[in-house]
Amino acid sequence: MKIRIIGLSLVFAALTSETVAQPVQHYYDESTAAFYDQYPKASYLSVDEMKKAFEQHSQGDWMQRRQNYVGFFSRDGRVCTMAFEPAVFKNNPLMKSLPAAARFVAAKINPKDENSKSELALVDVVMANGEECPLADMKKKYGVTVPNDRNEYEGGDARVPWLSGTYVTLEYPLPYMGFVVSANRRVSQFENGRLKNFGVLDSYDSRFAAFERGSSFVISLDGPWYQKLDNTMRLFSYESRHYLPQDATQKAKAGISFDLLLTIDRQGRLGVEVLRPKQLSEDASRQIAHLRTSLAQLPAWSLAPLYTLDNHILPGRYVRALYAHDHWVFEDYLQRVIP
Structure with a gap:
């Protein structure tokens, strides 16, 4: 040994x-460069800011706050594969306050159409006090998804046609002294609740x-x-x-x-x-x-x-x-x- x-x-x-x-950039396709270049670039935190975060959070419960962000979660809510910036809910008029966490899943509108874009479905919303936000009003206003014919998705969750715009997402995020972090950052476009363009992936290794x-x-x-x-x-x-x-x-x-x-x-x-x-x-x-x-x-x-x-x-x-x-x-x- x-x-x-x-x-x-x-x-x-x-x-x-x-x-x-560093970092390395990966483009999903050639058309993504334009909207990526127009999005604000990530700025560096200072040493003082990082030290201040440690003083504020090292004695707290930051390790338990794994779901305090919006994103794609596994159905059991244990693992988040992609987290959105919190501003994602500002486009939804039915949200009266910013939620602490929410879980999305991806489902094809027409599973037989391989060219169709993935639709986002809202599984649940967890408020800052830990209570779930009822989705009945959202389902009534926006409709619900249907199961697909591959048994990959059960359906019955709220559609999110109010989600449009360019957003930063983090792949497999983790909590870290009050921050939500990842080595991989993606800037993607969404349109009427569907993933329009997977965007550009920035990654540190x-x-x-x-x-x-x-x-x-x-x-x-x-x-x-x-x-x-x-x-x-x-x-x-x-x-x-x-x-x-x-x-x-x-x-x-x-x-x-x-x-x-x-x-x-x-x-x-x-x-x-x-x-x-x-x-x-x-x-x-x-x-x-x-x-x-x-x-x-x-x-x-x-x-x-x-x-x-x-x-x-x-x-x-x-x-x-x-x-x-x-x-x-x-x-x-x-x-x-x-x-």
Whole structure:
């Protein structure tokens, strides 16, 4: 096993010798560029804003708020595959207040017509107080969907012909210190409750995630961007050790734990902000200084930024870090909310 780990490290070093432009854009078709270019570009959050979010939410229930957004959910409501910005409900005159969450499903108007666009159907709406909003008025006004002949969709949910416009959506979103985040952001067009154009996908990918994905014995062609996060952080923890001082006098035999914000600059280089503890001992300060030196030497985009649902880029990761016996182990707080 030890030989295998060393081999992976050498291969990884070779793979990370070049800088990769971030983010990567994927166009659904040539006609999407025009409306995408007219949509407001995502803006970067500052380090101070990210630190403030940690102070406001780290002690709260942010990990339980998985459905506080509008989007495509599985029928059981457990997994959201695509989240809309909250403004999606502003076009519905029957909504008297902004809902905390809603679940949509996609169904073909005519399943036999492969060229037909997917229609969106509203399954339920959950208000901020946790109560469900009755959909009877919406069904009466807008009608209901019918089952398809493939038994893929049961029907009977409210149609949403009031939904038109260009919206930001996040693929497989997760809650994160008060934000809703994803590595993949899509700008799509909707018209009268149907998906008009799938739009443009912006995606961030880290070196560690790409290497873990490419070296895995399990081949995955699709699925959530976060499904490799555990192994990504293991690789990140392992690689960070190579640039730490080897002086035995600097070893901390007893574990020292921190909450850190690992910042990512525009060139993909990593920095370190200590969130907790507020006061550092002399030993802890020395280890943080060594960590800054270590992470600064890692290849660009070793970790990647995330998109937020309010059209920002979050250039950092909130991590729980433990230093002991001359090496670090990192856990991204996102790992705690993976479904």
